Amino acid sequence: MKIAQISTNTLPVPPKDYGGTQREVHYLTEELVRRGHKVILFAKKGSTARSTQTFEYPSNDRNEQLAFIMKNLPSDVDFIHDHYGIVASSNPPIPTIRSSHSKGVAGVQIPVYVSKTILRKYGKNKGFYVHNGIRVEDYRFRKKKKGYLLFLGRIIKQKGVHLAVEVARKTGKELILAGPINDKKYFNSKIKPYLNNKIRYIGSVGGRKKMDLLSRASCVLFTSTWDEPFGLVLIEALASGTPVLGFRKGGAVPEVLNGMPQLLCSSTKDMIKKVQKPSKFPTARACRAYVQKHFSDRSMTDKFLKLYKKIIKEKRYKIVRNTKWTKRKTKTHRKGLR
Numbered sequence: 001m002k003i004a005q006i007s008t009n010t011l012p013v014p015p016k017d018y019g020g021t022q023r024e025v026h027y028l029t030e031e032l033v034r035r036g037h038k039v040i041l042f043a044k045k046g047s048t049a050r051s052t053q054t055f056e057y058p059s060n061d062r063n064e065q066l067a068f069i070m071k072n073l074p075s076d077v078d079f080i081h082d083h084y085g086i087v088a089s090s091n092p093p094i095p096t097i098r099s100s101h102s103k104g105v106a107g108v109q110i111p112v113y114v115s116k117t118i119l120r121k122y123g124k125n126k127g128f129y130v131h132n133g134i135r136v137e138d139y140r141f142r143k144k145k146k147g148y149l150l151f152l153g154r155i156i157k158q159k160g161v162h163l164a165v166e167v168a169r170k171t172g173k174e175l176i177l178a179g180p181i182n183d184k185k186y187f188n189s190k191i192k193p194y195l196n197n198k199i200r201y202i203g204s205v206g207g208r209k210k211m212d213l214l215s216r217a218s219c220v221l222f223t224s225t226w227d228e229p230f231g232l233v234l235i236e237a238l239a240s241g242t243p244v245l246g247f248r249k250g251g252a253v254p255e256v257l258n259g260m261p262q263l264l265c266s267s268t269k270d271m272i273k274k275v276q277k278p279s280k281f282p283t284a285r286a287c288r289a290y291v292q293k294h295f296s297d298r299s300m301t302d303k304f305l306k307l308y309k310k311i312i313k314e315k316r317y318k319i320v321r322n323t324k325w326t327k328r329k330t331k332t333h334r335k336g337l338r
Contacts (some may be wrong), residue, residue, distance in 0.1 A: 001308065002038040003320035004073060005029050006082040009057045009065060010047050012046040020132075021101040022230045025049070025083055027227060027297040028190055035301070036244075040077065041070050042125075062086050070328060079308045089321035095311050097128075109317055114230040114306070115252035121227065128307055131302025132230050132257070136292050139239040140215040143284045149275065149292040150242075152210070152233050153224075155181040155191065155201075160223030160247075162190040163268050167221055168199050171275050178213060180204040203330050211240070219275060220244040223268075227251035239291040241284030245271050260289055 008138040014026035016297040041051035080096040082088040088108040089097035104122030111127035113119040119129040142267035151164040168175035220237040237244040246253040
């Protein structure tokens with residue numbers, strides 16, 4: 001198949017540090033190419049994913065980006081996978097899905113969510129879901145761990161970073177906090193006062209440093225208190241052979257950790273108790289095997305290919321007249337005739 005992957009214009013594919021959506025586009029693109037498919041990638045300047053062909057957006061203007069895609073999209077593309085939204089919302093005359101890496105989306109024919117939880121709760125069961133996947137081989141695996149706890153993610157209230165700090169303080173464990181500060185007021189009032197030689201903030205991390213932190217941690221604390229669409233850190237930790245504790249009320253967290261219920265916590269108090277009893281954690285090999293079976297890039301690609309073919313075969317995508325796409329095409333064509 002010839003497939004167009006439409007990424008955002010916020011971070012390159014793959015991102016250097018933080019960037020879940022772009023990393024998923026990267027894994028999917030390269031696995032599709034590995035299987036012999038042709039992938040046309042539209043992404044931010046600096047993208048290095050091994051696609052068949054990559055087009056980098058010329059500006060930050062969404063209208064200019066859409067015009068750029070329309071101009072450069074090969075006429076024989078079989079399927080469009082839009083992770084951005086600008087193509088799916090314009091209804092091109094080519095089978096198209098809109099992947100939502102957050103919550104509900106409107107104004108598109110076929111939305112695809114990263115978890116069944118979000119499909120049901122925000123998508124009202126209209127569309128499909130495909131779990132995120134990672135290239136497990138990219139993650140360092142270690143059986144022997146150091147004694148520290150790890151929080152990895154954006155420093156915002158919804159991620160419950162203050163709860164990770166509370167767990168560390170009440171267990172006396174070392175805690176490393178890593179990730180971009182997206183809410184300085186929250187960081188200065190709820191996190192900074194508790195930083196010391198045992199609770200440290202080291203900034204945003206990526207690449208080898210991130211892999212090293214994940215693989216050496218005794219446990220990762222996933223303390224999100226909002227409706228987490230998926231929680232990529234969950235499977236990144238497990239792929240490194242590191243147990244990860246998350247809340248039952250953390251959106252899709254129970255869905256992702258469905259096969260490892262001993263890692264789910266009902267409260268911060270419950271999380272503290274589990275940190276104090278590491279002998280009850282699954283083994284490092286069991287953690288990695290779990291991701292390999294359920295959340296690898298191969299598994300994710302299998303599901304997306306199955307979905308692409310299903311939509312084409314069953315004609316799930318409707319060709320609509322007088323759409324934003326066709327109107328722009330007509331306007332562009334008329335300009336070319338002048």
